[in-house]
Structures are given as structure tokens and as C-alpha cells.
Amino acid sequence: MWRNSVGFSSKLLTSKSSYSRLPLLNRGVASRSTSTSAGSGPESTEAAGTVKVGFSSTEWVRTGSPGSSAVDLSSFAAASVLKGRDIVDMAKHYGRCYAELSKARLRMLANKLHNIVPPCTFAASFSSNYTVISMLVVATSGTGYILGSGSAIDYMGLCCTCAGTMMVAASASTLNQVFEVKNDAKMNRTKKRPLPSGRISIPHAVTWAASTGMLGTALLASKANMLAAGLGASNLVLYAFIYTPLKQIHPINTWVGAIVGAIPPLLGWAAASGQVSLNGMLLPAALYFWQIPHFMALAYLCRKDYADGGFRMYSLADASGQRTASVALRNCLYLLPLGYLAYDWGLTSGWFCLESTLLALAISGTAISFYMNRTTKDARRMFHASLLYLPVFMSGLLVHRVTESEQQMTVEHTGKIIEMSPLLETTEEAQEEKRKQSIGNGQRRPPVAYASVAPFPFLPAPSYATF
Numbered sequence: 001m002w003r004n005s006v007g008f009s010s011k012l013l014t015s016k017s018s019y020s021r022l023p024l025l026n027r028g029v030a031s032r033s034t035s036t037s038a039g040s041g042p043e044s045t046e047a048a049g050t051v052k053v054g055f056s057s058t059e060w061v062r063t064g065s066p067g068s069s070a071v072d073l074s075s076f077a078a079a080s081v082l083k084g085r086d087i088v089d090m091a092k093h094y095g096r097c098y099a100e101l102s103k104a105r106l107r108m109l110a111n112k113l114h115n116i117v118p119p120c121t122f123a124a125s126f127s128s129n130y131t132v133i134s135m136l137v138v139a140t141s142g143t144g145y146i147l148g149s150g151s152a153i154d155y156m157g158l159c160c161t162c163a164g165t166m167m168v169a170a171s172a173s174t175l176n177q178v179f180e181v182k183n184d185a186k187m188n189r190t191k192k193r194p195l196p197s198g199r200i201s202i203p204h205a206v207t208w209a210a211s212t213g214m215l216g217t218a219l220l221a222s223k224a225n226m227l228a229a230g231l232g233a234s235n236l237v238l239y240a241f242i243y244t245p246l247k248q249i250h251p252i253n254t255w256v257g258a259i260v261g262a263i264p265p266l267l268g269w270a271a272a273s274g275q276v277s278l279n280g281m282l283l284p285a286a287l288y289f290w291q292i293p294h295f296m297a298l299a300y301l302c303r304k305d306y307a308d309g310g311f312r313m314y315s316l317a318d319a320s321g322q323r324t325a326s327v328a329l330r331n332c333l334y335l336l337p338l339g340y341l342a343y344d345w346g347l348t349s350g351w352f353c354l355e356s357t358l359l360a361l362a363i364s365g366t367a368i369s370f371y372m373n374r375t376t377k378d379a380r381r382m383f384h385a386s387l388l389y390l391p392v393f394m395s396g397l398l399v400h401r402v403t404e405s406e407q408q409m410t411v412e413h414t415g416k417i418i419e420m421s422p423l424l425e426t427t428e429e430a431q432e433e434k435r436k437q438s439i440g441n442g443q444r445r446p447p448v449a450y451a452s453v454a455p456f457p458f459l460p461a462p463s464y465a466t467f
């Protein structure tokens, strides 16, 4: 007789009710019971066929009365087929759980953008709400990497940085769900997640988080640099161990969460350039300001859910929604100068300045409308605008990026023009003209110059290199 024993047992998954949550595995269990019970009756099936469904791979163990040596080859073949199917079923089941723990699905984004989800189930539709952000984490890190690269992009480095960021972010998201399992169980939008729904055990999820966290950090350290690895690991700590408990303590959690979301592009920049410079702060700044209206809209729309879950969101202490809306609007307005800074610091061409400003005006428009009306419809419109803002902003940054070689060509070109002008040779005007042209043509101005103006009187006066 052959007994199926699948991995280490988990109380959660061996209970009858837990089986009903695992239809795929159930099918395998049922079929196995039939095959193992052949000729031995239900009792012996129960005795020998105790099936443990859990963590590791399926293993088939030979059991039976001592001394029994006859092996039924046809049962063996059937058992092997079942074993294969079990493995596939289990891989599918846990693959889905891992993806959800890592908040790695994009399905809901499509639903949201096309407004497929009716308003009454809007809150529930956010069961994977931050999923959108989780996928964007990798995109922001990749964009940061490209922006931080010189003329030539190291594509291998880019892939490793994205993969490393993805793994560390998956680990952070899993830990977040481990710590919030009780709260998630009380909220519509999160109660179907793998942990509150009992599809995976806590030790299993912690093992997943530990593996992805360590692998991701190691990948960043070995294929990028220690700075990137350090940023990834610290961000994991910030998200899982500071932001997550803070959600139940103080509304300031949204601002801490915005820092968490702003780190991945900085990580990407650091991975490519080996340093953290002020230029590299542009995309993180966009991420930081963008997250405030995004989360304010969400916290407003899901107020009841957040209250049920025991979370202290800003919108919960603001019955009229006026302060929530004004915070959102203020941060939308902070997005306005970013395009100009990108252009002025030589990261992009002037087109991006225009595009980014229009984009910021559009999201600010939705925030103004939410500020004035404070209806679910307006909050949702601002939320949708926030979903569109980031991909478009990042695409613009990449499309209009000015590479170092382009800057170099501009400098040479500018130098030639100025040399050809006999009237402007050695005078101060000539130097000023050269400076203006080089900046006007996209050459980087050291952003530190901005740090030495009004709010920092103790710093030396700004001085720009002259040519």
C-alpha cells in the first residue's frame, strides 16, 4: 500500500474546512484516497492515507504491513501521475499565494482604469489596491537606474537592480501582511488575502519573506553596490517595522509610507551611479508628493474599511473631508515645479518641463474639484488621476532624458558658437552668454547651487561654473 504524505503538516491546512479552501489540492486528495483504498477499505485508507498538505513537495512513502513486498505497478504508475498533478496543483496554489503576498498582481489596475468595478464594490475592489504601487516600485527603481546611468545603460545591471528591488519589496509586503493579518481579516478590501483567508500559514509566509528579502539584498549587493543594497534593506525595515505598526498608532503613517515609496527610484539611481546626489532626488520627490493625494483619496474612499481594520488614517479624524482634500491639493501643487527642475538640472529636455507641468495641472485640477465638492465621485477621479500620473511622468522622464554625451555635444557646440563670435570673446558678457547657452541647451547645472540660497544663509552664495 502506498501512502501519500505531502510535506510538513500545517494545522491550518490539515483541517477539513481548510481543504475546502483548496479545491485544487482537494481533487488530488480525493483521487489519491480512491487509489490507496483499493482493496483495503476506508478504515485502512484513513489509517494509512493520512494526507498532510503543506509546505514542501509531495513525497510518496511506501508503507504497509511489515514483510509485505508485492508492489502493485499499476498503482505505482497511477500514484506517479497523481504525484505530478499534486506538484502542479500545489505550485499553482502557492504561486498565487506568493504573488498576492508580494502584491505583485496588476489585474485590479485594469479594472480600476476602465471603471469596470461598480461603485458599491469599489472598496472591496481594492483587495490588491497597493498592488499597483508594488509593480510601480520596480518601474520606479528601473527608471531611477536609467536616469542615474551615464551615456550607456548597463542592461544587465538594470535587470539585476529591478529583480533585487522586486524581491526586497516582495519581502516587505509579505511582512506587512504577516503583521496585519488580524486587521486585514476585518477589512473588505483585504480579507481575501492569503493569510486572513487561511490559504497559507504564517510560518510559510515568514519563510517566503525571509528568503526573498535575503536573496534580493544579496543580489543588489553583488550585482549593483552596497549603497543600493543598504537602501533596499533599510526601506524594508522602514516599511515593515516602522510604517506598518504606525498605521495603528498615528495618522502620520501616510507621510512615513510616502518616504518608503520614494526610496526605490533613489535605490535605482544609487545602483547605477554609485552615489546619492541631489539630481537623483527628482523622481523620489515626485513619488513622495504623488503618494499623498493617492493615499488621501484611498483613505477617504475606504474610510469605513480602515476604521473597521483599526487603522488610524488621516481621513478618519476629518468627517467633512476638507483637511484630507487640502492636504491632497497641496501636494499636487508641489508636483508643479518638478518638470522645470528636471530641465534646469539637465536631466531632460525642455519638452518634459512642458509635459510635466500639464500633468501636474491635470492632477491638481482633480484635487481642486475634490477640495470643492468632497464627494466619492471626486475622490475617485483624483485617485484615477494619480494612477495615470506616475506612469506618464516616468515615461516622459525617459523619453526626454538628456544623456551625458548629448550634454557634451551641446557644450562643444556652444563653445564653437561662442568662439566664432569675436565681439564676445573675453568679456564678462561672453562668459555669461556661454553659461546661459549651456544651461539653455540642457547642460546640467549643479543642483547644490539651489541649496545655498535663502533658507540656508550659512552656506556660501551660489556660484555656477563658467566656461
Ligand SMILES: CC(C)=CCC/C(C)=C/CC/C(C)=C/COP(=O)(O)OP(=O)(O)O
Pocket (backbone or CB within 6 Å): 129, 130, 133, 134, 137, 165, 168, 169, 172, 173, 176, 231, 232, 235, 236, 239, 244, 257, 258, 260, 261, 264
Ligand atoms: C525596496 C523596498 C523595500 C520597497 C518597498 C516598496 C513598497 C512596498 C512600497 C509601498 C508603499 C506603501 C506605503 C504602501 C501601502 O502599504 P499599506 O500597508 O498601507 O497597504 P495595505 O493596507 O494594502 O496592506
